[in-house]
Amino acid sequence: DGGITQSPKYLFRKEGQNVTLSCEQNLNHDAMYWYRQDPGQGLRLIYYSQIVNDFQKGDIAEGYSVSREKKESFPLTVTSAQKNPTAFYLCASSAGTSGYNEQFFGPGTRLTVL
Amino acid sequence: DAKTTQPPSMDCAEGRAANLPCNHSTISGNEYVYWYRQIHSQGPQYIIHGLKNNETNEMASLIITEDRKSSTLILPHATLRDTAVYYCIVRVDPLGDSNYQLIWGAGTKLIIKP
Numbered sequence: 281d282g283g284i285t286q287s288p289k290y291l292f293r294k295e296g297q298n299v300t301l302s303c304e305q306n307l308n309h310d311a312m313y314w315y316r317q318d319p320g321q322g323l324r325l326i327y328y329s330q331i332v333n334d335f336q337k338g339d340i341a342e343g344y345s346v347s348r349e350k351k352e353s354f355p356l357t358v359t360s361a362q363k364n365p366t367a368f369y370l371c372a373s374s375a376g377t378s379g380y381n382e383q384f385f386g387p388g389t390r391l392t393v394l
Numbered sequence: 395d396a397k398t399t400q401p402p403s404m405d406c407a408e409g410r411a412a413n414l415p416c417n418h419s420t421i422s423g424n425e426y427v428y429w430y431r432q433i434h435s436q437g438p439q440y441i442i443h444g445l446k447n448n449e450t451n452e453m454a455s456l457i458i459t460e461d462r463k464s465s466t467l468i469l470p471h472a473t474l475r476d477t478a479v480y481y482c483i484v485r486v487d488p489l490g491d492s493n494y495q496l497i498w499g500a501g502t503k504l505i506i507k508p
Contacts, residue, residue, distance in 0.1 A: 322498030323438070336493075372437070383440065385437030387437050
């Protein structure tokens with residue numbers, strides 16, 4: 281089945297530690313996205329990538345980093361510089377960022393920093 | 395900042411049509427309206443999108459007013475599985491380079507009652 285996988289579903293970390301969230305897609309999509317969602321809120325864009333080895337900052341990139349070494353993979357690192365990292369993180373992909381390309385979402389990773 | 399305003403919650407009886415309103419009074423002429431829904435703690439799911447004309451697909455209908463300042467998503471025969479948060483989203487082109495982003499608001503929590 282084609283789709284997007286995120287792992288793990290739940291993640292706990294101590295304050296001050298960096299943590300990397302995994303996102304993999306087998307839809308052959310060029311574009312991938314990372315969003316953050318806080319309780320009762322909509323999604324906010326952290327980073328997006330239109331093509332391998334290229335990525336752009338979204339609205340709330342501070343304290344996060346990404347890489348796009350393979351088309352299928354777009355890992356997100358939450359660094360210790362992120363002041364309030366506890367949130368629900370969603371990865372998405374689309375055929376491209378232009379036109380009417382629907383974004384397909386993974387199941388999300390709920391990160392709790394203790 | 396979100397470009398849409400939605401009621402925070404709505405109820406609808408099972409089997410009836412659910413009509414979800416959305417205001418987007420500052421929308422620009424080339425900005426599309428998208429609707430996604432999110433069942434609790436899952437990734438959002440695409441429903442429909444439109445620019446000026448009314449649109450219909452197997453999931454829903456989208457009615458956009460002539461002045462494009464508001465729209466309504468219609469689920470024609472709501473079922474219990476339609477209980478979710480519904481997001482009305484404006485697709486923007488922040489850099490003017492046809493790399494579009496979705497601007498999410500807080501959504502409407504729709505509860506379908508038996």
